[in-house]
Amino acid sequence: MAEGPRRRLRLLATLLIGILLVIVAQLAQVQIVNHRFYKEWRDEQGVRTIVVAEPPRGAIRDRDGHLLAGNAVLYSIEASPPFVVDVEATGAALGPLLHAPAAHIEQLLDSDDKWVKIVSPVSKEVGEQVAGLGLRGITILPLWAREYPEGTLASHVLGFCNDVEGKCFYGVEGFHDALLRPERVEWEGPVDLYSEPIPWAVGHGVLPQRGTDLVLTLDRTVQALVEEELARSVQEYQAEGGTIIVMDPRTFEILALASRPNYDPGRYIDFFSQKPPPFEDPAVSQQYEPGSVFKVLTVAAALDAGLVTLETIYYDPGWIEVGGQVIQNASHAAYGEQTVADILIESLNVGAAWLSTRMGPDVFYRYVQAFGIGKPTGVDLAGEISGQLWLPDDYEHWHDANLGTNAFGQGVAVTPLQMIAALATVANDGARLRPRIVAQRIGPDGTVSILQPVVEAQVISPQTARMLMEVMVRVVEEGVPQARVEGYRVAGKTGTAQIPVPGGYDKEGTITSFVGFGPVPDPRLIILVKLDRPKTSPWASQTAAPAFQRLAARLFVVLDIPPEGMAVAEAAR
Amino acid sequence: MSDFMQWVTHGIKRGRFEMSPRAALYSFALVAGLTLVVALYLVLVSRTAACGRHIEQLQEELFGLQRENEQLEVEIARAGSISRLRERVIELGFVPAEWVEFLLPAAGGP
8 A cells, every 4th residue: 555545544443542532531530530520410400209109098987987187189280490481371371270369370470480389289270170180280289188988076086187287186196106107108219300200110119008097986976976965965054074984894905985075177277266175085185074973883892802792781880980081971860770781872981981991992003903993094185184083002192091082083083084984994894994995007008907806904703893883873773774775674873073283172063973884794895974063063974874765776776786675685685 | 525534444345245045035134133123122121111100190190089089088988077066056956865765666557
């Protein structure tokens, strides 16, 4: 080859190799030397962590599947200003739909921010209308809003949720928040200019799971009847408030639980102005001195310990001194010779104090604690308290006189749920179970977990329980006819308690209560009625007992519990 | 051909370029193989992207249906709530049962 072309070829080759070397050097600079810098830059711009659409919170249903707490859809209207093409037209289109001045929306869309929230939340209809406009740069994000389709029904059982903060409080919502809360799944990967995952990197792998659904033991029909009766009683007896609990004593399932004042969990914000706000459930979070209902536990302890029988006779002079304190009957009368059964039938404070002193503190408090007094019942409702039971080893608070006063329900404080659970123990052949409000859990994959009753203790023998039940029937038939339910053998006990205030007891008001169950001998219902400071009468027999009677009469029918004769006839067939 | 290209290539033209049939066959096979691999890769990537987009659409649809389902359930529950039933009962003129009697079906009856 001639020298000229050869030189030119060499020159060309050198030039190409030089260019190639520059490219290789640049690649090495980018890929190796500055690798970390460019990777971070790329990740910053092109990789996003995106929350894969959030699934709904678990639903809460009653025992028949009726929805008590569900989820409605709302939308948040947001925008990415750099991608809005025509600010004026977008503002004009959104203004009327969002009921916001177009100028305000334009101002938001003109901002230098990468992301702005225009209005949140808006209804499902408005959200869908905005989506239908197909505006560039406008995003419609779905949000969940907790809904309570039954309104105020069972508000204290359910609790409520703050959708903005995503936190839930009180009741089942508060207690089982972690279980009801949906799983949040985040996806991290490369995105395009619009922050959308690039198509070949989409497979999220794990789809987010909804929260666990809960099926309660609550029966919404029973709950509605209970709330109706409570509202009526509070109004009729001019009480400040009250609580009614209905349980099945065979399983300790709570069929209804209502308190007044109540609230609408879907509009809980409107109730913050009340002093105090009515969110706390008085059935588990507030305590009261139970009064004479407590005598049932005292008599049960003495019978079960074998210290007395129902026919054991004692002398009632109208007073008894325990630990330096003189205890009198509520009527201030002396009753003379009485039997142990009469302590309940006549509701005698002196007799109850005589029994507790015969037992002594060790036996008496052992039984009282076994009945579940002084500790939470373990029900799955948020905010349950222990009540107040001073024990002899607490030198600061317990005095000898407590042994006498505690025997008739003074100087001891319980929650309504503790009290009904203690009496349900008598109705359940002496076995105390854990009260429960959740019957089933249904996982996101449809797995159903049926929760079984938990036996806490065999407090008294079945024989003692049966004897006590019969005496409690006599209490209703001979002592509190207002609680009698025609056609059914009902057992029960009244409690009229003074309200402790600093320095003594309030002279003005009382807390009246009645705990009753039936039909005896195989009770299927136990009802606690408690009324706070009724003004028409300070006595439980005039307030709580008739409320119990009305409610029990309706519930026996609603729950398909036949009257006594019919039950016998059915059993004989 | 431009003067520049002539200037660049005239030396090459004048050189001898010979290739055996076997080398030509190997070269062709190599080029064809590479083309096939690249084509398969492109097909794979485009199919993956299409599937990814389809999955994304299905997920969107799933979440949309889930939202619709939840909303409908709440609306049904509201329509059948106790307070709504009470209103309907009053509208229909129902009255509370004053006396309920339990009947015992005759033995051997249906």
